Every structure is written in C-alpha cells, then in structure tokens.
Amino acid sequence: MSGLGHTAKRAGQRLVTSLPALFGVLVFTFVLMRVLPGDPAVFFASGPNSSQEDIEMIRRQMGLDKPLPTQLVLYLYDIGRGNLGRSLITGQPVLSDLRERLPASLELTFAALILALGAAIPLGVFAALRANSLIDHAVRFFCSLGVCVPTFVSGLLLIYAFYYLWGIAPDPTGRIDIFTSQPTRVTGFLLIDYLIAGDLDGWAAAFRQILLPAITMALFVMAPLARMTRAAMLASLGSDFVRTARSIGLSDWRVIVVYALRNAILPVLTITGIVFSTMLGANVLVEKVFSWPGVASYALDALLASDYAPVQGFVLLMASIFVLVNLVVDVLYGMADPRVTVE
Amino acid sequence: SAFAQTRAETLRYVTGAGINTLDPTMPGSTREAFALSLSTYDRLVSFGRKQLNGKWVFDLDAIRGELAESYEVSPDGLKITFKLRKDAKFHDGSPVTAEDVKWSLDRAVTANSLAKAQLLTGSLTSPDQFKVIDPYTFEVTLPKPDKLALPNLATVYPIIINSKLAKSKATAEDPWAQQWMKENTAGSGAYTIETFKAGEQAIAKRNEDWKRGPNGQQAHFKRIILQSVPEAATRANLVERGDADIVIDLQPTDAAALEAKGKLKVISTPQYNAITFVSFNNKIPPFDNPNVRKAIAYAIPYEDIFKAALFGRGAPLYGATWADGKAPAGTFPIPQPVKLDLAKAKEYLAAAGMPDGFSTTFSFNVGQAGTAEPMAALIKESLGKIGIKVEIQKMPDAQMSTAINEKKLPFFTEGIVAWLPSMDYFYRNFYIGAIRWNYSSIDDPKLTELAQAARFEPDKTKYEAMGRELNTMHFELMPQIPLWQPSQDAVMAPNIEGYTYQFHRQVDYRDLSCK
Amino acid sequence: MIAAQARHVGWVLRSNPITAVAAVAATLLCFIALIGPSIVSYDPIASDVASALQPPSAAHWAGTDQLGRDVLARIVYAARLDLAIAASAVFLSFIVGALIGSVCGYAGGRIDRFVGRLVDVLMAFPLFVLAMAMVVALGNRVENIVIATAIINLPFYIRFARAEVNVRRDAGWVEAARAGGEGHLAIVLRFLLPNVLPAMAVQISLNLGWAILNAAGLSFIGLGVKAPTPEWGIMVAEGARFISTGKWWLVAFPGLALMLTVLCFNLLGDGLRDILDPRMRT
Amino acid sequence: MTAPDAPLLAVEDLHVTFTTRRGLVEAVRGVNLSVAPGRTLGIVGESGSGKTVTAYAITRLLDSSGRITKGRIQFQGMDLVQAPTRTMRALHGAAISMIFQNPRAALNPVRTVGLQIADALRAHRTMTAAQARKRAIELLDEVRIREPEKRIDAYPHELSGGMCQRVVIAMAIACEPALLIADEPTTGLDVTTQKTVMDLVARITAERNMSVLLITHDLGLAAKYCQDIVVMEQGHVVERAPPLRLFSDPQHAYTRRLVAASPTATSRVEDLVPDASLAVPLPPLRPKTKPAPGTAPLLEVQNLVKRYGETAAVDGVSLTIAAGESVGLVGESGSGKSTISRMICRLIDPTGGDILFDGEAIGSIAAREFHRSPLRREIQIVFQDPHESLNPRFSAFDSIAHPLRRLGGLAGDALKARVEDCAKKVGLPLDLLDRFPHQLSGGQKARVGIARAISVGPRLLVLDEPTAALDVSIQAVTLQLLERLRREENLAFLFVSHDLNVVRMMCERTIVLQNGRIVEEGQSRALFDAPATDYTRELVAAIPMREVA
Ligand SMILES: Nc1ncnc2c1ncn2[C@@H]1O[C@H](COP(=O)(O)OP(=O)(O)OP(=O)(O)O)[C@@H](O)[C@H]1O
Ligand SMILES: Nc1ncnc2c1ncn2[C@@H]1O[C@H](COP(=O)(O)OP(=O)(O)OP(=O)(O)O)[C@@H](O)[C@H]1O
Ligand SMILES: [Mg+2]
Numbered sequence A: 001m002s003g004l005g006h007t008a009k010r011a012g013q014r015l016v017t018s019l020p021a022l023f024g025v026l027v028f029t030f031v032l033m034r035v036l037p038g039d040p041a042v043f044f045a046s047g048p049n050s051s052q053e054d055i056e057m058i059r060r061q062m063g064l065d066k067p068l069p070t071q072l073v074l075y076l077y078d079i080g081r082g083n084l085g086r087s088l089i090t091g092q093p094v095l096s097d098l099r100e101r102l103p104a105s106l107e108l109t110f111a112a113l114i115l116a117l118g119a120a121i122p123l124g125v126f127a128a129l130r131a132n133s134l135i136d137h138a139v140r141f142f143c144s145l146g147v148c149v150p151t152f153v154s155g156l157l158l159i160y161a162f163y164y165l166w167g168i169a170p171d172p173t174g175r176i177d178i179f180t181s182q183p184t185r186v187t188g189f190l191l192i193d194y195l196i197a198g199d200l201d202g203w204a205a206a207f208r209q210i211l212l213p214a215i216t217m218a219l220f221v222m223a224p225l226a227r228m229t230r231a232a233m234l235a236s237l238g239s240d241f242v243r244t245a246r247s248i249g250l251s252d253w254r255v256i257v258v259y260a261l262r263n264a265i266l267p268v269l270t271i272t273g274i275v276f277s278t279m280l281g282a283n284v285l286v287e288k289v290f291s292w293p294g295v296a297s298y299a300l301d302a303l304l305a306s307d308y309a310p311v312q313g314f315v316l317l318m319a320s321i322f323v324l325v326n327l328v329v330d331v332l333y334g335m336a337d338p339r340v341t342v343e
Numbered sequence B: 001s002a003f004a005q006t007r008a009e010t011l012r013y014v015t016g017a018g019i020n021t022l023d024p025t026m027p028g029s030t031r032e033a034f035a036l037s038l039s040t041y042d043r044l045v046s047f048g049r050k051q052l053n054g055k056w057v058f059d060l061d062a063i064r065g066e067l068a069e070s071y072e073v074s075p076d077g078l079k080i081t082f083k084l085r086k087d088a089k090f091h092d093g094s095p096v097t098a099e100d101v102k103w104s105l106d107r108a109v110t111a112n113s114l115a116k117a118q119l120l121t122g123s124l125t126s127p128d129q130f131k132v133i134d135p136y137t138f139e140v141t142l143p144k145p146d147k148l149a150l151p152n153l154a155t156v157y158p159i160i161i162n163s164k165l166a167k168s169k170a171t172a173e174d175p176w177a178q179q180w181m182k183e184n185t186a187g188s189g190a191y192t193i194e195t196f197k198a199g200e201q202a203i204a205k206r207n208e209d210w211k212r213g214p215n216g217q218q219a220h221f222k223r224i225i226l227q228s229v230p231e232a233a234t235r236a237n238l239v240e241r242g243d244a245d246i247v248i249d250l251q252p253t254d255a256a257a258l259e260a261k262g263k264l265k266v267i268s269t270p271q272y273n274a275i276t277f278v279s280f281n282n283k284i285p286p287f288d289n290p291n292v293r294k295a296i297a298y299a300i301p302y303e304d305i306f307k308a309a310l311f312g313r314g315a316p317l318y319g320a321t322w323a324d325g326k327a328p329a330g331t332f333p334i335p336q337p338v339k340l341d342l343a344k345a346k347e348y349l350a351a352a353g354m355p356d357g358f359s360t361t362f363s364f365n366v367g368q369a370g371t372a373e374p375m376a377a378l379i380k381e382s383l384g385k386i387g388i389k390v391e392i393q394k395m396p397d398a399q400m401s402t403a404i405n406e407k408k409l410p411f412f413t414e415g416i417v418a419w420l421p422s423m424d425y426f427y428r429n430f431y432i433g434a435i436r437w438n439y440s441s442i443d444d445p446k447l448t449e450l451a452q453a454a455r456f457e458p459d460k461t462k463y464e465a466m467g468r469e470l471n472t473m474h475f476e477l478m479p480q481i482p483l484w485q486p487s488q489d490a491v492m493a494p495n496i497e498g499y500t501y502q503f504h505r506q507v508d509y510r511d512l513s514c515k
Numbered sequence C: 001m002i003a004a005q006a007r008h009v010g011w012v013l014r015s016n017p018i019t020a021v022a023a024v025a026a027t028l029l030c031f032i033a034l035i036g037p038s039i040v041s042y043d044p045i046a047s048d049v050a051s052a053l054q055p056p057s058a059a060h061w062a063g064t065d066q067l068g069r070d071v072l073a074r075i076v077y078a079a080r081l082d083l084a085i086a087a088s089a090v091f092l093s094f095i096v097g098a099l100i101g102s103v104c105g106y107a108g109g110r111i112d113r114f115v116g117r118l119v120d121v122l123m124a125f126p127l128f129v130l131a132m133a134m135v136v137a138l139g140n141r142v143e144n145i146v147i148a149t150a151i152i153n154l155p156f157y158i159r160f161a162r163a164e165v166n167v168r169r170d171a172g173w174v175e176a177a178r179a180g181g182e183g184h185l186a187i188v189l190r191f192l193l194p195n196v197l198p199a200m201a202v203q204i205s206l207n208l209g210w211a212i213l214n215a216a217g218l219s220f221i222g223l224g225v226k227a228p229t230p231e232w233g234i235m236v237a238e239g240a241r242f243i244s245t246g247k248w249w250l251v252a253f254p255g256l257a258l259m260l261t262v263l264c265f266n267l268l269g270d271g272l273r274d275i276l277d278p279r280m281r282t
Numbered sequence D: 001m002t003a004p005d006a007p008l009l010a011v012e013d014l015h016v017t018f019t020t021r022r023g024l025v026e027a028v029r030g031v032n033l034s035v036a037p038g039r040t041l042g043i044v045g046e047s048g049s050g051k052t053v054t055a056y057a058i059t060r061l062l063d064s065s066g067r068i069t070k071g072r073i074q075f076q077g078m079d080l081v082q083a084p085t086r087t088m089r090a091l092h093g094a095a096i097s098m099i100f101q102n103p104r105a106a107l108n109p110v111r112t113v114g115l116q117i118a119d120a121l122r123a124h125r126t127m128t129a130a131q132a133r134k135r136a137i138e139l140l141d142e143v144r145i146r147e148p149e150k151r152i153d154a155y156p157h158e159l160s161g162g163m164c165q166r167v168v169i170a171m172a173i174a175c176e177p178a179l180l181i182a183d184e185p186t187t188g189l190d191v192t193t194q195k196t197v198m199d200l201v202a203r204i205t206a207e208r209n210m211s212v213l214l215i216t217h218d219l220g221l222a223a224k225y226c227q228d229i230v231v232m233e234q235g236h237v238v239e240r241a242p243p244l245r246l247f248s249d250p251q252h253a254y255t256r257r258l259v260a261a262s263p264t265a266t267s268r269v270e271d272l273v274p275d276a277s278l279a280v281p282l283p284p285l286r287p288k289t290k291p292a293p294g295t296a297p298l299l300e301v302q303n304l305v306k307r308y309g310e311t312a313a314v315d316g317v318s319l320t321i322a323a324g325e326s327v328g329l330v331g332e333s334g335s336g337k338s339t340i341s342r343m344i345c346r347l348i349d350p351t352g353g354d355i356l357f358d359g360e361a362i363g364s365i366a367a368r369e370f371h372r373s374p375l376r377r378e379i380q381i382v383f384q385d386p387h388e389s390l391n392p393r394f395s396a397f398d399s400i401a402h403p404l405r406r407l408g409g410l411a412g413d414a415l416k417a418r419v420e421d422c423a424k425k426v427g428l429p430l431d432l433l434d435r436f437p438h439q440l441s442g443g444q445k446a447r448v449g450i451a452r453a454i455s456v457g458p459r460l461l462v463l464d465e466p467t468a469a470l471d472v473s474i475q476a477v478t479l480q481l482l483e484r485l486r487r488e489e490n491l492a493f494l495f496v497s498h499d500l501n502v503v504r505m506m507c508e509r510t511i512v513l514q515n516g517r518i519v520e521e522g523q524s525r526a527l528f529d530a531p532a533t534d535y536t537r538e539l540v541a542a543i544p545m546r547e548v549a
C-alpha cells in the first residue's frame, strides 16, 4: 500500500542522508586513534628481547610507516572491500571478532531494554494517573535511584549479593554456564538459538546468566523512560481527545490504553531509540563487571592497547547501529503515528 | 551424576586477560596464551622443579628431556645432540621426528615472531645451526659455548610443530603457517583444543596418548576450562565459591583475605625472576645526577609502600646492610642497602645542588594501578617532604610503553621479568644499550663491558665475583631502585596438588592433580 | 516581582516535597563543598599506613582507606572537585551548545544543515567510548575529563537549543522584535536564548548528575582523576574492588555521597521544570 | 417516567469549586437552568464566566481539581451529582454527549475516524466490528461527509477542520442521546464552515428531537440557533430569555453591556459601549482632505506575488492606502491575508511585485536588512494573537520600550516618559507596566501590543486580526481605542479580519481576497450591502446576524 511505500521511501532517504555522518565518524575515529600517544607497535613488540627492528617490522606490517593521508586512503579502500583490519590483541580479523561478539552485546542490551520498558511504562503510566500523589513521588524516587548508582557499583553489588552471598545467581562469567552445551549458532542470540534448538534447560541457563547484567543496565535507563512515559501520559491524559473518549462513555481501560497510552507511546519511542544507542556505548562497564564477551569491552581493551583496527571497527559498527536504530525508530514512529507520512 | 563426574575431572581456571592465540610466538600473545601452549605443544626439553622455602618453583639448572629422551652437550660446548623419544606422537597420530624438530626450530629463528628475539639470547640465530642426523637424532651447533642455549629451548617459544600438517597450511606469503596456527594447533602436547574463542575462553581435552608427566603419567585432568574474567574481585569470588579451581593474579587484598579465611589453599611464591622498580631516566635532568637518584632512593617510604600496596606479599629488595658498601652476593637481584632516611636524602639533594628540590612527574601504567597507585601517592607524599614536587601520571599501557620506548619518562615505576634469570642476563638486557628495556637509559662503559664478559664466563667463582662487582656498581650508580619481587599468589581448591611456580608466571596445567 | 517569584518557588517546593528535600540537600552539598575542607580534622592526602583499612570508629567516622587516609575527609574534600567537574563540564557544553544550537535554529538553511551533520557525527559515536578515547588522547587531567564530558553532552544541547529556537523563531514576539528594528544576532541572544534557558535548565540539572557518574565510570576503567586527589568516582571504583573482602566502608560512604548527589540533581531537575514552566504559574 | 412537559435537564443551584494554588476558586456559583426535550438552550457570557465549567459539571467531566460543592443536576429523573461513575459512563454518549471547541484536537490523532465512531457505538451497543463500521459509514453520510466509505479510514489530520467537527458530531449522535452539549463548536472554523456545521447540528437535533445546550460567546450565533438563551456572568446566570426579547429588551446590566458590545451590520464604533466607565467620547472624524494631486499615496502595492513552492499564497495583489485611511482586508482562511500584511511590513520577502511607501520602493530591500532602514519605524504591525506576540521574558514596559530603544534611540527618563505616554494613550494602567505577559489579561496584552506598535510613531499600522482572540467586550474597547488613535494621529490602517461586521465598522474601504487574488474591492458599506461576486455574497451570508428590533 502507499503507506508502506511511503515508509520505505522515508527509510531509504534516512539511510542516504546518514551516509555522510557515517563517513564523518569513520574519518574522525581514524584521526583520533592516530592522535593517541600510544604506539601499538611498541606495545605489541613486548617480548623481553624485542628490538627496535621488531618494532619497525610491526609498524610496517600495520602500515604505520606510511604518511597519514595514504593510510587513510588505504583504510577506506579496505573498508570498501569489507575488510576492517586485524586486531593485534586477538590476532583475529576485526570483522569476525565483531561478528562473534556483537550478538552478546545486542542480546544484553535488548534484554535490558525490554526489562526497563517493562518496568518503566507501567510505572510511568501509573505515576501519571496518580500525578503528584505519594505514588507518583515514590515512582520518581525509585527510578531516580537507579540512575544515580554507577553501573559498575550496582553490578558488583548484585554479584556480591546474589552470587557470592546467597548463591542464587550463576557465576558471573559470561553468557552461559561453561558446563552447559552451546546451541548451534543461528542468530548468535543465545536465548533465541536455544529456543530454535528446542533446548529449554539451556534457555533457562542462558536466561539466568543474562538476568543480573540486564537488571544492572535496566536500572540505569529506567528513569528517562519512566519519566518520559509519565510526561507523555500526562499530556495525553489532559488532551481533548481523551476527554472526548470519556464523553462517549468508553471504559477507563480503553481510554487509558487505546486513547492515552497509544498517543503517549510516540515520544517514549523516540527516547527509547536514544536510550538504546547510549546503552550500546555505555555498557562497557557492565560487560567488564560481568565478563560479558561483548563488543564494548573488546573495544576498551583495544583502546587501552592502542590497537587501532578494533576501535575503528567498533566505532563504525556502533555508528551504523545508531543509524539503523534511528531508522527503525523512525519507521516505527511512522507506523505508530499516521501524521508522519504526510509531508 | 554425569555433570558432577565431569566437573570433578575438569580444571576450571580463570584469568584476567584472555588467550589470544594458540601460537605463543605471535607478537602480542598474552601470558595466558603461553600457558596454554605449554599444554598443547611439547618442547625438546623443559625445566625441572625444586623446592624453595617449602614451595615448588621451576629449576633453571635442572633441564630434563621432554620430546628428547636424552641430550648430550659436547665437551667444547659447541654441539648439543638430542635423542628423540620414539613413542612421541602428534595429535593426529603421526610420529614426532627430527624433521619436525628442524622445521620447528627453523621457523622459530626465521619467521617474524617473538621467538626470534628470544632464541637470540641463546646464540640460536640461523637454520644452519640445526641438523637432522637421523629420524630420531637431532643436533644443534653453537658458534660459541652459551650457557643459555639449552635453557632457551625450554622456554615457551621453541614449540615442536607437526611440520607436515603445518606445511600443508602454509601459503606463499605465509611459509610458516603463522595465520593458521593462530587458531589451530599442530602439536604433540598433553592437551588438545576443544573450543577456542580468542580473548574469551578455551577448553582443552586431555591427550590420552601423552604420557610425559612425572613418572610417565598422563595429565591429571580430563578437561581444562580457561576463562577470562576481567574483574579481579570476581575471580576471587569464583574460587572462593568453588566455581573456579585455581586462580592467580588476584589483588593482594583478596589473596590476603582468602588466606585469612583458611578455606582454600593459598600458595604464595615470590616471583624470583621478576623485579619491580622505581626508575629514572638517567639522561633527563635532574636525574642525570647520581646524587638526585640517591636522594630519592633514601626518600622512598619502602615499608609503607610494601605494606599498603602489596599487603606485605612479596620479597623486599631494600633495607639490607652491606658490610663495607660492597655487594655481599653476585646473584641478581639482591636486597639493596637503602631505607627511608629523609635526613640522608636531603644531604644528597644538597650535594646535587638542589637543596630546595624540584618538580617532576611520576608515571605508571593503568594495568598496574592496583599497586602503583598507592605507591605513587606515598612517594609523592614522601618526596614532598624533601621539597620534590611530584605530579602523578597514570597512562594506558600502550602509551606507557611508547613513552618508555621513546625515553620520554623521567621518573616511573615498571617491572621486569626474565625467563632465564641469570645475573648477566639481567644486566645485559636491562642495563645496556638504547633499547626499550634499559629503563634507566644507563650507558656505563664499564658496566657494559663487565656484563658482556660475564655472559661467556664458564668459571663459577669468577662469574660470582663479576656479579658482586656489577651489583656494587649498580648501587653506586643507582640507575634505578629495585623495590621488591612481588609475590605470585595461587589460590586453589584445597584438594589441588602439584602447583609449581613457573618462569612464565602462569600455571602449568600439567603439573596439577587433585586428590 | 521578586516576591511573586519567591511565592511561586515556595509553592512548587511545598507541593512537591521531594523537590524540596532535594533543594535542601543540594544547598547542603554546596555548603559542604565550600566550607567542608575547613571543618574536617584530617588531611585527605596524608597517609598513615599503620592505621590502614580500619572500619568506621569514633576517630575515623567513615573508616580509613588502603593508605590509612580518613575516608570522611576525602569524601568532603572530593565534594568540591566533583561539583566543580560536573558544573564546569555542564556549563561548558551548555554555553557552547546553546549558542551553536540557537544560531542554527534561527538561521536555518545551510549552516543549520552543516552543523546538523556534525552533530549527527557526534551522536553516532558511542559516546562513552568517545569520552574514553579523548581522555586517553589528551591525558587524564581534570581539565580533559571536563572537556570530554562536555563534548559528549554537546550534541544534546545543540539539538535541544536548535529545536527550541526553531519553534520560536517565527513566533509573534520574534517578528515583533524584527518590526522593532532588532538585528538577527541580538534577536538570538536577547530574545531567543533567554526563552530557551528554562527548558534547558532541567537538562542541566540532569546532566550535572550524569557528569559525575561519567567521571566515576572513567575512574573505574582507570581513566579518572589522578591519585592521590580525592574524587568520589575513584574512591568508589577502588572501593568496589574491596566489596568481597568485607571492607564495605570503602565503597559505601563515597558511593553514598555520589549517589545522593546525583539523586539530588536528578530530583531537582523535575522541580526545576515546575519552577520554570510558565504554564505552572499564576 | 418523566412528565411530558418536565424538562429533560434541570440544573439547580449548581456550585463548582476548583482547588488551586491560590486556594479555592468558585467558578460556578449557583447556576439554575433547564432544557426541555427537543429544545435548544444557548449559554452566552464573556470568557471565564463559567460556561464550560457548567457543561463539564453536567457531564461530570470536570478536572480532578474541580468539585461540585452544591446543587442538583436532574436528568431523566436522576440526580447526576450523586450518580456513581458506572452510571455516568453508561450515560455518556448514550444519553448525554458533547461536542468540543477544537474539533481536530478532540479526535484521537492516531486512530481512524471510523474506529473512533465505532468506539462510540460499541461502548453502548453490542455489535460486531463489521456492524459498527457499517453504522459508522451511515453516520458519516448523515453528517454530510461525501464518500463516507473512503473517509471512514481517514485519520483526523487528513480531514479539514469542518469535516473533523462533523465527525465529532457523528460520534456524539451515534447512540442517539437525548441531550447534546455543544461547547463553542465553531470557534476556529471560518465563517462559511461555521454556518454549515451549525446548520447541520440544528437539522440533526431537530430530526431526532434532541435537546441541545449550545455554549457560545457569539450572540449572533446564539440568536440564530437557540430558542432560549441564558446569560452568565462570573459564575451566575443573570438572565434568561428568548433571543428576540434578550436583544430588544435586555434586563440585566451585564446583558445590556454584552448586547451593546456585539457589532451588528449597522453598528458604528461609537455605539459599542462595553463598559460605561470606559466610554470616552471619540474625537470627531477628520474631514477627508483630498490628497494633493500628483503626490503618491502613503502605500502603494503593485502586483504583489508570494509563492511557496508551486503554490502562490499571494497572486498579483495591488492596492493603495492613503494617509489616515483605513482599508479592510477580508477573505476566508488561507486566502493570503497574513502573507500580504507581513510582506507590507517587510517581515518576509515578496516573490514579485513592488511595494512603494511614500513613493519609495521598499519591496526590494531584503526583509533581513529592513531593520536598518529609516522607514522601519514608519510601518508597524499589531499581531493577531496578543499573547503570542509578546516576549514572555519581557515586562510590558520592556515590550513597549524595545522599539523605542532600537528605532527611537531613546533611553533613561525620556524613554520612560514616552512609554508611559503610549500606555496612557492605549488606556493601559501604568501599574501594569511591570507585569509579564502571563500576568496580563487578553485585552491588556492587546493594548501592550498596540502601544508597542504606535510607540515609534508609525504612519501605517498593519493590524492582523487584532481582536480575533478577544471576547466581545474587550474587542469593543480595543476597536474604539484603535479608532481613536486613527482619528487623533492620522494613522493609516490595513485592517485584516475575518469578522465582516468589524471590518464594515472600522474600514472605509474593503478588499476581498480569495486564493491570493483580489476578487472585489470597494467602499465598505456598498460592498457589503450589495456584493458583486458570489464569493463575497457567501461570506456575507455566513455572518450570523441577529435581527435588531
Ligand atoms: N481546572 C480549573 N482549575 C481552576 N480554575 C478553573 C479550572 N477550569 C476553569 N477554571 C476557572 O473557572 C472559571 C470559568 O471557566 P470556564 O472555562 O467555564 O469559562 P468559559 O465561560 O467557558 O470561558 P470561555 O468563553 O473563555 O471558554 C474561570 O475563571 C476559570 O479560570
Ligand atoms: N511559510 C509558509 N510556507 C508555505 N506555505 C505558506 C506559508 N505561510 C503561508 N502559507 C500558505 O499561504 C496561504 C495563505 O496563508 P495566510 O496565512 O496568508 O492566510 P490567511 O488569509 O492569513 O488565513 P487565516 O485567516 O487562517 O489567518 C495558505 O494557503 C498557507 O498555507
Ligand atoms: Mg469555555
């Protein structure tokens, strides 16, 4: 239908207009990495007897002996061919490292997002329905509490309590208990792959494993989501069409869900997109704390080691995801709000 | 249950860094990768072990055969002949032959890898030195008798590779199959790789044919799980809750706390082939003045740092008394006759013409922050008392190595390790030449000459005398200040036996068993 | 006029007890930051290794750390630094962001599109990683942490200011200003900016808290303020590693300080919106 | 159960109180009214008199801060004040329904209109989705929406304002309620649409014998469609009468004021006496002096064009205004009135044509640069929305002083004196000068806007619907004020409005605009009395006129 065509066209346009931004990110990262005072060659030629020649050799291998513009052109050429270079830390092509690790990060982020939305939307709606009551204040306070603890502290505390003290949670060492067999990789998302494989025990194990890190992250992003839900709900509850809905005798439930919430969800959608992208970048701390084999901790290690290729690859990946997320939000927004497609 | 069964036969080992390659010679390989390679590959020879203060440590002087059934050094010291075991097989079942050994050692001295620079220190530089006598006899020729030639073959790098297999994976650009070997093994070691995720985890399965353990036994554990857990506190939790069987590289506090609880076995060995220093760049003023260096040597609050940063876990290298200002021993390192003495420090500072002190920066790297941060704070505080203003600079590891390599840091802390910790090895590698490892950038002709001479000195007494002289010079010149040998704390389940402190500062899984 | 303002503020605080508490807490905090250092009895930097790692006692209310320094004294001293970091980072990004954003929002056209692209580039960066990279590149000095925090906040301010100005640039009173002979820059500075400030103030108070957390996160991965300077993030990051050895006071007290501060700014943000929202006024 | 002649709705002594920050506000204080079955009752009164609150109280849709403190609302034999929420929900839509002021906002923007009508149906009747859809199409047809099968899947934004209002009406009548409450159902719609919508309501309610409560501040509208009218002032009902009697013989002082302030086809500015205390006699009209031949008119616009993309908002408009002359500009919504005024004011650039002021071509000076021109102070504008045109952060004084500082170069005491002088001229009490826009009433804000425009002593004042947002009494004051200024200062006006009565009263000449083109032009009275084109005729016919006895 024309609505669908419209959406596709908009999506296409968005994609095209975001290409310059991606290119900008690419070049900026490239330059930023070269500005770093660390020389990866020195770092990696760290055998106790490595000589200046070894260092020079590694530099040659990495192409660091060429002038910067040449390096950039070569880099862009490589990217164009889908080659993101090779990580010195893992010795693997960056592309395969990222492919290996991205699902872990995405799965964690999605899980956290679902948890956060699942808690924030009802809380926000509830707070809006009882605006300025004790409940409203309590919700606000509770959500704010989540944002004001650094994730690494809440993560370590959760581990301390649920794993170390009480032994309820599985050991915080990655995505799956090491003694549980892995499902065959289809999507890379364990929770999905286990379902595909029909292995419910495995699914439960993976679920238990992801719970603590996901909660840690969800706590951190619940506040903006709940706050936005509350504000949007307040606005839409106060709007004329909700009054109209009341005046034709609809039930409270219908008024709140079909009329008020359905409209309030639009700004929540926008903020969810923003939250999602920030989470992807900021989950490095959670990944570290929970030994989560994701892309962010990978990038951090690479950054500290001045390992250029992984950091560049990571940033490019994140930027693309950012573009993609924006696109998805846009498309969802377009589907949720019929007014958007006109223009 | 089956699970309990497998758990009991499995060794779970958690580390801070991850294993990044299966080929230990790859530039950038981590220590964890070294440790794994010891179990997947055999070498010609390996170090024995000895007890030191009731703890097992590796023994540099007892070299035993691994793939070699026996070896023989010619009287002139220029030829080493190895007789290979006839029963040794690679993982694919093919026998280990002298051809494989030759290809492997050729690879070690030829390919661009970490091995080349290491084997150099044992006068092993060219494929010409390696000769196949017959399928089970192999000969190494040396240009000069070298004490370190044989020990070098026991280090991590000279792995013996299934040459047929490797060659079949080699390409024109990559004649030594280095790419392939990053992710695959072609060895004869005690374990084979089951799964390997770079930087994350590796699972190894026992090679049932391998019987080269003590008394011709197999390795004890059927499986080993190696996992990287970046948070040190979490590693401590894991071993305390019994989810991990053995852990090293804990924070000193955690090790101390676990030891105090008494539920687990804690074996602490000073890393006697490693030293932590406070270094100066002897070329950058004011550290080009020995009196300044000495002033600082007497202004460092050694005891406080040792207690607060290391929780007393390690072997101090300060606070000795040397009878007549001469080094009492010729080994390296030995405790230095320095202690906190601000009055003396001020005298030296005055002698250097800087009674009011100066300003400088003190650097350390992020990876070392756990101990270096409190150290830096205490040094800053103490030097402040004699008028030296210190700014603390914490640098990411790569930056720190770069700055050290470019000789830009005036004042910093670093640690060194020698796999083959003989006195001359330390002096030659860490006090000579314009190389990165000469932290202090010292360039003293006499010291250089003496250290080079010591390398080939066969006479034990003369060697000892040279060592004493070098140690005395070291104290006189004070190019850098040794602080201590940190302790390696291995925390393990009470039923784990056989832990040995190894030169590579990792756990050799083949040593371990459980009651 | 001022009385009316005060009445309005009073009303918001009364009707919203949480904001009132947060406001009191924020005042207290600033007070502590200002005069705290002169009332604590320990030097926050002087070590006393003999009495290291002592639990809270009468002498050391919040215990001592690894070097025997009084934790409470360090927390109090750190308040000043942390608030300064947060305030200057947010102030910087706010000033720059508001200016750029409102000029773009007013001018529209090519400048707007160009800056919009730049902002897109910034936004597309994983921001925390950007902050890390900047601190690595520039060195972990306080100024650089401030700059890194400011830069990663910048896109939000630019967008916010741009959007707010954009909806107002055709407002009647802006046209009226033009009819009154006002030039463009003056319209941006004297008419539009003051009008978008209140809406941005909410953002500011939220970002203040966030900036402190950001600094703490950087400390955790080893890129924070240098030792031995007392700073909450570092204290928490270091203390967090002592949790399982039972030295809870090392993380609990600085953590509490950090948490209360961020919480207080967050809660204040909501109140601020109520105070500044003209629709809430009589 | 009810007796045939008993009223359908009887409100007795209704009191509604709001809890606000300032304490309790009694918005409705003892309202009595009743609606008989099949009759239409109008409620009129100035803004804030409690009309809407009364309606909400009847339907129990009051804000959570509002409470009925006293009184009874008898509807079909029960007291709605006491009715439990369940009962009210059953009544909503089924027995009482409401039509709200802003039709577009009253519809859920993300739900198709068909579904919304179906919601209304299915709230009270058990029917399948398909049945509801079928019925919704019938309803759309009944409210005269063409091609209802197509429109039923439209979203509100895809419909015009008038169509939206018809959808709202369809929703309101879906379950055949006995009582329809319409709260200013046509504000925001242009005159022609207003007429169709009101005719539709009248027809439908008559067909179904529904009772209607019509709330409006437009006396003309009330007179035309209601059988009875109650007048409200400050929460009280002050008078109730059939329209003819109300206008011919208003009893209450407030009603008299209201009637007097509403312009009619024949009223003159002088006749509008909103408030006896404010009535200052207007200075006499200046005698018309024929401009010396050869001198250029004050403003001459030649062939003005403004294009937005493909479409021309203004398409070849030429007009002249002499000094001291008042020219009206009328036309339906979107016909280009505001665009012309803003171009003449040099706030936007024309695409083509010329603007000559005093013989000097100013159309070619870019709007961006015009603030530097010495002619800037000669042309000033009063904006449509008095609230929106004041900087919320400027006090009234600052707003008036701003052009004086910039254009007049005044400062200090001179500035203060001049500002106060202007304030006095527009009848703004000096103690209001310290206030901010949100602390001023609509009329006061309008005066600030006018004071600002005249402060620099312009010769041409462009008035873009200066009274659209004001209620009649304030409108009257404002119009008189403008007229006085014109007469005293010899200002020339370009007066934009969609209220033809006002234009007829205020302007000597009128220009009628359609789709950016002038369709008719002439002396106001002549033009309205005998429109030459159909378009103008339609406009004139749509004015709700009340008969003057
Ligand atoms: N929610 C509320 N809280 C406080 N006061 C209110 C509220 N709603 C209405 N009022 C007050 O009640 C009075 C009557 O308001 P109402 O909306 O009934 O006026 P109206 O006659 O409909 O005016 P208009 O013609 O402008 O619509 C006003 O003084 C208004 O300020
Ligand atoms: N900035 C703009 N961009 C595109 N189209 C515009 C713009 N401004 C006005 N228009 C179009 O120009 C036409 C005339 O608009 P204008 O505002 O002058 O109408 P108006 O007669 O003042 O209507 P109203 O009575 O509703 O105020 C309309 O069709 C409008 O949609
Ligand atoms: Mg009303």
Ligand SMILES: [Mg+2]
Binding pocket: D337, D338, D339
């Ligand atoms: Mg208009």
